[in-house]
Amino acid sequence: MSQKDVWKKYITAQSKILEHKSKPIGIDTTTSVKLEGLKLRMSIDQEIFKQVFKKNVEEIFKIKDFDFESGYIKTSIENTSNITTESLVKLKELAEICYIDFNENPVVEGDVLSKDSVAKEELKKIVGNLPTTYEFKNSGLIKLTLDEWKKTKGINGLQFAQKIGAVYPIKPSISFLISSYYGNLEISEERNKLTVKGELHEDIFGIFEKHFGLQKRGKTLEFKFENAEKLKRRIAELEKKGITLPQPKDNSLFINKNHFFESEKSDLNFEVARLKRFFRNYFPDNPCEFSYVTDYSFDLRQLDRGIGELDRNEDVFWNRLFTEIHGNDFQISLAHGTISFDFVTEDELREKLTFIKSFSFFEIYDRGENHRFKFNIRFETGLHKLQSDLKNQFPRLNTKLIANGEKLIFHQFYTTGNKTEILARLQNQLDDCVDSEYFSYTINSTFQEKYLCEENFELKVEQEEDKLSKLLRQDFYFGTPKEKFYLGKLQKVDYPDLHFIIDEDRLQEVVENIREEPIKAIFPDLKGEKDKIKRLEDTVSKLDDEKSKLPNDNAKIFLYDSSKAKSIDNIEYLLNKTSAEWQDFETNLFSKSLNESQRQAIYKSLYAEELALIQGPPGTGKSTAIAEIIWQHIRIAQNEKKKTKILLTSETNLAVDNAIDRLKNTQNNMVKPIRFGNTENLESEGYFYSLEAIKNWEKTDGAQNNTVSHWVNNIENRVKNHEDEEINSALNKWKTHLQNLDSETKKLFADKYLEYVNLIGATGSSIGKLNSENKWTSFFRSYLNVFNKEKYERNDFRDCNSTEIDFDTIIIDEASKATPPELALPVLYGKKSIIVGDHRQLSPMIDGEEIKDLLVSLGEKELAQTLSQKEFETSQFERLFTNIDESIKGTFNEQYRMHPAINDAIAQFYKEDGGLNCGLPLQEVNHSSFDNWDSRYHGLKFKDIIAPDTHTIWVDVSSPEIKEGTSRVNFGEIEAIDNILTALKNSDGKKELDEWLSNQTLEEKQIGLISFYGKQIHSINKMLKEKHEELPIRLSTVDRFQGMERNIMIVSMVRSNKIASFPGQQPDFELHPVLGYPSQESLGFAESPNRLNVALSRARRLLIIVGDSQHFCRKDIYKNVFNTIQQNGKIISAQKLQKAVEQNEQH
Structure with a gap:
């Protein structure tokens, strides 16, 4: 199979998988769709799997109206003899897909019951007399209030597990949601009141006014004096003169000016200036600093709805929960939106609840005395011991305890023709083992053959929930792909229930959509994945098209055969440590801790003209090395008075952010990065470098952290450390101005920073000009916003459309994980590419167990077998690394x-590559x-x-x-x-x-x-x-x-x-x-x-x-x-x- 064919097979496989993920999900039409505010809930049709299995059973066994709930397929021996083994094997494969336990061999089965069930009856009596209901499951789980638990503890024959489970729904607090709009904001919250140091920006106040009924209640001004004793003495003196001031707290005076919440900010500034003059006149030897807080209140009735509508920084919220709380004592569930823990005594419960409630960034829903807890129970019937005895004596007998230990079911498979012998043997075994005084057993014998088939509900819930959770935050629709109706964004999966959050601007549209007819099926949009496949298809087309022009046309050749990439002719001279080039490199290292193998590989990448490859085994400091590569390329370009554009890309956001963040320092901002990508998917490290973070900083009064504000801080630090008597006055003014930037100066800094941006970070799959709908991608819009800003801002469509994406250097991390077209995609946009990976680890995920199993289940056995061929076991990175000239490749050989x-x-695993130490x-x-x-x-x-x-x-x-x-x-x-x-x-x-x-x-x-x-x-x-x-x-x-x-x-x-x-x-x-x-x-x-x-x-x-x-x-x-x-x-x-x-x- 040729290289081009291999590349196309990868894309075909990804298309088939996407096609499967895009398939409609059946909705249960017997339950109503529930809409509350911006939250929408509906249930999945759970009968679909059973119906598919039922249809196949009826065809294979030639029976009508098969009753799945009976747990068995019943048919005559004569009929069984006409069914092929192949048909039964296929039915078993289908059963696995449908979460049904089915065996292709017939079965004899029965059960053993305890003759004593007093404990259960007593439990029912007690719980039944209570005004509340309870939940009872075969798993041994019962949900009770603490009061109900105390009443059932004394029942003989009923055992409670020592640990009790507590589960509480959890949600972010308003103070957390407000803080997510600011870098550093001092805010406190008590019931429905908030106190903010300073005040909220009017845009942000507007958002919370709308969603939570937020209202301003007043302001408190604080004047903090240098000397507390002087302050008290002076106030006492002024009182004697008839001038009354508030009594100080420590060294501060607090002045409530509640009328300010109705006034303009200029009125506040006027009043503060007046008070400052007053204090300068009356307290001349005791200077003070001014600050103020604003009090707000919000409507508790709007809390749940508001949080659902405003899911900003949801990932940050859950990450914080996992980091600060999740662990040995407390468990966080993102899928269910809960915090849970175990306790043994009520004192321990109270202690853990107090701890949870001490956090200010989230709130829990506690129903107090009516809150239900999880108790694991077991009825002591003796069946547990009997089950153990049967297992030891009769290894071929399958047994299972159900109904909390009250019933033992058993079954044994046999081949057709052996039934009589099996029944006789089984009866003798049970007669010997089962004591009739305490237990009764039944063997369900029939002239027909019986095949076991039971739904594995637990497995279905777990796997369907896992599968659907991969679609979280995707937009869903109903109707057809051509005529689709918006439903909302999938927010939570609690199988069989699906929870959606609706875009506020589209609420009326959804109300009208769901009113007209019942929703039978829904499907995800998955536009991002469709866009990715289009970009991969475009990549292969460009490489095949002789007429297409690339920043480096030789990429069309060396991507298939890396031996054709230009080598470094004078590599031996350059690697000589006495050469001027090496000396310059060593003198100007960003990281002095680099080992010899890292230095050599990085150095080669600087002098490679169009392609360099670096193998980085696990833990060998790839992020550090990539940061150094970026630093050196920019340093050399600046020394040569040239501008340069570098693109750093990987398949994961984390890898991109790690390398960029290592370049952040307090000395200079020679490297000026910008992070492209959907800010909802960026961690805080990535958001720091985003265009949105810069724009938010420009608009707000607060000191939000972002890459431009960091640049300003570095300038301020250099001003502080600069001593020059002749210009000290000017430096002090400049420093004061930098500490209190107005919006105009912020815009000036932001514009200047964007003018000199030299590093872009983005995930590989996002790169490209057009999406699957032939519209500009978000990557291209960001590219224009940075590198073609004037034309983009004046909507010069023609000029912008003629702009092509190009970079001087492309750096690709984690390249061994990429399929050939995924690796090639970013290379098309660069004059030079530096590719970092490790071919001793896994090749692309497309050949993994789960993917092949999925393709087989979709009827794509041939494609799954193709992906198992030897050509697909070798990653594209390995092909390139194996064939490339030694002068343009390097290997890291020390791991940390x-x-x-x-x-x-x-x-x-690394012997052939020079070892790993x-x-x-x-x-x-x-x-x-x-x-x-x-x-x-x-x-x-x-x-x-x-x-x-x-x-x-x-x-x-x-x-x-x-x-x-x-x-x-x-x-x-x-x-x-x-x-x-x-x-x-x-x-x-x-x-x-x-x-x-x-x-x-x-x-x-x-x-x-x-x-x-x-x-x-x-x-x-x-x-x-x-x-x-x-x-x-x-x-x-x-x-x-x-x-x-x-x-x-x-x-x-x-x-x-x-x-x-x-x-x-x-x-x-x-x-x-x-x-x-x-x-x-x-x-x-x-x-x-x-x-x-x-x-x-x-x-x-x-x-x-x-x-x-x-x-x-x-x-x-x-x-x-x-x-x-x-x-x-x-x-x-x-x-x-x-x-x-x-x-x-x-x-």
Whole structure:
């Protein structure tokens, strides 16, 4: 397959996935659409999956009106014999998509009931007598008020779990929303009153007046004097003369002037000037400073509606919650908009509520005595022990406890023709095991064949919620793509309910739209993704078009064959450290801490004419190096009296922001960046450099932080530090003016800054001139606003339209993650491109497990198989790096992320590239202070499992894997992970580590937990919710975790040399003499060295691998990892770990 064909297949795959995401979502027409203010709510039709499955069952089994709710497909033996195995396998694949548990083998089933259900009846009596209702679920969860709980605690045979769950809806406070418009604003809030230092800008006051009924109540003026004693004495003297002043508080006088809220600001200024003159006259030897606060009130009745209408800086709000509160004691749910925690006593509840309510930036909805809490209950019926006995004695029998422990259901699969034998054996087994005095059992026997099919509702909710959450903040419509009607922006998913927020200007339009007819289906707009695919298609077209002109036409050649890129002829001379060029480079480094490999790679990039490539393994300081590359290019251009334009791009906002932010300093503003992109998606670091931040600063009186105000501050600092007697008076005036800029001077600075902008930051997919509707993109509008401002502001469409995007230098970060057309897109706009990546990590996400599974489910098996071919295993970055001339490529070989022991486990992946070393000082790396930047000490000690000097652990698990669709699960590994987390929680040194982490970011606090398989992640997540909900954990597939890092990482390998059919299946050595299960040899997704490299290179302080060493060590790369851990770390069996945890619990 040619390179061009490969590129086109990538775009085809992305188009198919987008087509799937754009598909209509069925809406439940039996429930009404609810509109409250600007909030819209509707429910998804949950029956769609069942209906699709039902239709296929009726076709395959030749039955009419199949009753799905019965839980079984019933058919005659004669009919079964006519159904092909292939049909049943296809039905099972469909069932998985529809969240239905279906087995292609028939089943005999039944149940065991306890004869004693007094506890439940007593519970019903008590709760039934109360005026409130309660929620009762099969999961063992009951929701009660504290009063109801006290009344049910004494019931015999009813057990409550020790921990009680509290959940409270959460929302931003008004003071937080107002603060989001300002950089630094002193504001306090109490009930419906606000006090602001200074006053709100009239535009912002107008917004809050409209949404929250905000009103000005008055102003308080403060005159703060230098000497408190002098102030008191002088006031006493003036009182004797008949001049009455307010009594001072400390060294301040406060004057209430409530009539000012009706007056113009000029009146306030007049009054303040009059008072200042008065104080200068009567207090000549006691100077004072003036400030004032403004009091406001708002309408509590408009609070909920107003917050829903004004979701500004929603990401900042949730990030702050996660950083400041989320952790061991409190959990934040973005999807549900709640804060939750566990408590044991009412005193603990009150203590935690007091803590939560002490924060001023959010509010909770507390129903007081009527608030309901989560209680996990269990009826002690003896069925739990019976289930355990049955599992041990009859491994092929599937059992499940339901109805809070009151009912045990069982089933056993068989092949057609064996039913009579299976029934007889099953009856004998149950007669031997079930005590008829306490239990009764029933085997549901019938002449027909029965196939199990039950909806996995829990899985449906989890996965549908996850899928729909990826559409948050997207505009939704109903109707058809050609004639669509606006609904709003998806704000929250609480399956099956969808919550939308409506653009205020379009409220009437929505009211009219939903009034006319019931909404049967809705669909997302996804314009941004459509625009991206159009830009990728345009990229391939430009490269194919001989007539199209690019800033560097040779890109059409070297993007396919990098050996055709111009090399540096005199590279040996330039790299000589005695050369004038090298000396100049070393003298003018922005960062003096760069290592030798970084310096050489950066230096080569300066002299490359059209293309340079840099390989940066994990933790090797790519952001620092990129910042240096930018600095050096701009420095050289300024030395040559030239203007230069640089574009820094990556697929993630974070990578762009990290590099730009490293250039911020207090010495100069030689680098003048601007950040392009939707400000709603920018973190605070990116927003700092945005055009919107600059414009807001120009308009407001406050000292909002942005890149232009930072430039002004730098000038002010230089003025302060400049001493020259001849011009001191002028300098002081200039300094005073800089400290109190008026709007005219702010505009002057902003215009001058934009005139000299030399660095643009943007995500790669946003670059381009036209979108999918052939209109200007936001990138192009921003480009015109910066580089063609005059024509843009006077709406000179013709001149603007003839403008082409071009840059002197393009810098692309995280390039190995990009598909070929994604990598090529920014290159088309530059005279020279510098591309940074790591081909030893994962190639583009398009070939990941989830994407291929999705394509197969969409009927695109051929396309999924194409993406599995060898051409797609190699990233475009690797192709370019492998073929490019040595003079224009470099490799970083020192990493600063991992402890040396972890580095040793991944060093093998970089042997061909000159190796990978730990750049952290060996004398510091084990330092016991967490605040030491170079230390990778974790300080944890648990039995003989974890020790402070152990940084790599392999927990050896020999349990079988289970195939679920195209994915895999290993429950033995999940049990081991449960034990690892328990060990970590109970380790000596955990308290000290937690104390340090309490002041760190959420990323620092989280334990990373990754696996190669999505189904394993789902099952781990279930275990975490049940047992470790209080732990901050980032759970993800390996593919999605690329680019991230955590202090502690746990890697679940999943694959085994044996495969079971269902959870809990015991080994059968009669049938499988060697392993007790069918054997298998594949490593699956773990086969890829790149995927393993990503998995192992995420940890900073402690790496724990959970997997079957016997199975994996058949492959050399795993054997090397295992041997390295054996030498430098620790190998522990899952059984030894289990025993250590059990012993700890007994003590």
